Amino acid sequence: MKYRITLDSGEAFDVAHDEDTLLRGALRAGIGLPHECSVGGCGACRFELVDGSVDTLWHEAPGLTERDRKRGKRLACQSKPSGDCTIRVRCDDSYRPVVAASKWTATLKARRALTADMSEFTFHVPEQASFRAGQYALLYPAAATGARAYSMSNLANGEGLWQFIIRRVPGGAGSNALFDAIEIGEQIVLDGPYGHAHLRDDSPRDIVCIAGGSGLAPMLSIVRGALAQPGARRVRFFYGARSQADLSALQALDTLAADHPHLKIDVVLSAPQPAPPWDGETGFVHTLVERELALSIAEHEFYFAGPPPMIEAVQEMLMLRHRVPFDQIHFDRFV
Ligand SMILES: Cc1cc2nc3c(=O)[nH]c(=O)nc-3n(C[C@H](O)[C@H](O)[C@H](O)COP(=O)(O)OP(=O)(O)OC[C@H]3O[C@@H](n4cnc5c(N)ncnc54)[C@H](O)[C@@H]3O)c2cc1C
Numbered sequence: 001m002k003y004r005i006t007l008d009s010g011e012a013f014d015v016a017h018d019e020d021t022l023l024r025g026a027l028r029a030g031i032g033l034p035h036e037c038s039v040g041g042c043g044a045c046r047f048e049l050v051d052g053s054v055d056t057l058w059h060e061a062p063g064l065t066e067r068d069r070k071r072g073k074r075l076a077c078q079s080k081p082s083g084d085c086t087i088r089v090r091c092d093d094s095y096r097p098v099v100a101a102s103k104w105t106a107t108l109k110a111r112r113a114l115t116a117d118m119s120e121f122t123f124h125v126p127e128q129a130s131f132r133a134g135q136y137a138l139l140y141p142a143a144a145t146g147a148r149a150y151s152m153s154n155l156a157n158g159e160g161l162w163q164f165i166i167r168r169v170p171g172g173a174g175s176n177a178l179f180d181a182i183e184i185g186e187q188i189v190l191d192g193p194y195g196h197a198h199l200r201d202d203s204p205r206d207i208v209c210i211a212g213g214s215g216l217a218p219m220l221s222i223v224r225g226a227l228a229q230p231g232a233r234r235v236r237f238f239y240g241a242r243s244q245a246d247l248s249a250l251q252a253l254d255t256l257a258a259d260h261p262h263l264k265i266d267v268v269l270s271a272p273q274p275a276p277p278w279d280g281e282t283g284f285v286h287t288l289v290e291r292e293l294a295l296s297i298a299e300h301e302f303y304f305a306g307p308p309p310m311i312e313a314v315q316e317m318l319m320l321r322h323r324v325p326f327d328q329i330h331f332d333r334f335v
Pocket of ligand 1: 036037038039040041058136144145146147148149150151152164165166167168169171172173174175176195214215217218332333334335
């Protein structure tokens with residue numbers, strides 16, 4: 001059964017009730033419905049239901065405040081239509097999908113530990129893997145409710161491989177299910193790609209990637225994409241980790257840096273351990289970026305990913321203190 005969704009601007013799209021949320025239906029139809037996390041956490045896809053009815057998937061989703069709920073706001077990523085609807089939402093061309101998303105049954109091919117709590121997961125889909133460097137996909141672990149967003153760490157490829165670097169979150173239902181409840185050869189629903197913090201091909205500026213924790217995944221993809229471009233631009237990669245034990249996650253980057261003089265990697269630890277000895281940078285990653293780039297900071301194209309406090313600190317540093325133009329700043333928040 002398909003329902004017709006009409007925006008108050010006049011645009012319209014169809015959504016199959018069983019298959020799609022309003023957000024995914026809109027994006028599949030090429031409509032720029034604002035969104036960020038796609039899993040109920042950020043609130044970017046808020047809309048008002050003018051007419052018709054929808055089913056809400058996750059009533060307590062933190063993307064809506066109590067005030068939003070009282071004012072009748074809903075999240076497009078958590079709403080499935082149960083009839084034709086008219087909705088009010090301000091669309092923006094910058095949210096139009098660059099690659100149309102699809103849903104697949106993906107097979108887990110490999111899981112490789114990178115650190116004590118982060119592993120690289122490789123899934124296979126029987127079609128070519130089409131996405132832009134820096135985008136993410138939604139995984140649906142059967143043992144958890146709802147979807148979880150994970151960024152791809154590899155590049156689009158003809159072999160149908162989607163790779164992710166996933167951190168096991170203590171007590172987290174989705175990440176623990178991916179580590180413990182799916183064996184190699186088993187299947188999972190994979191839906192993507194999503195996200196607009198993807199590598200821009202049309203900028204001549206040198207690139208700065210800033211990653212914290214599992215924010216490594218999309219930044220690794222951006223670096224891989226940037227180095228594969230003709231006449232490669234210079235890339236500075238800044239990684240903020242807790243301690244020396246986290247640094248084994250950087251092996252793939254170190255290998256890339258050995259082959260590409262255009263790539264420079266800087267690491268900063270927020271809580272170095274007494275052993276092995278650490279004589280590198282300590283502190284927070286945004287402070288190191290600010291000091292290293294100094295006066296040339298606004299001449300770069302910035303990509304960053306990581307936990308919300310890191311994203312906020314980097315945003316404040318770039319936008320408020322250094323007035324870096326908004327169109328040179330690309331990020332997806334890991335809500
Ligand atoms: C754009 C984006 C990219 C990300 N990329 C990565 C990455 O590359 N690597 C990585 O390790 N992590 C990434 N994350 C974080 C990841 O999506 C998870 O939030 C994290 O793994 C914790 O999930 P969990 O299920 O273990 O924890 P939980 O605390 O159980 O759940 C965390 C999130 O899952 C969603 N959720 C919880 N309950 C429900 C429910 N009932 N219905 C629907 N949704 C629910 C919510 O969004 C919640 O914030 C990314 C997040 C975003 C938004």
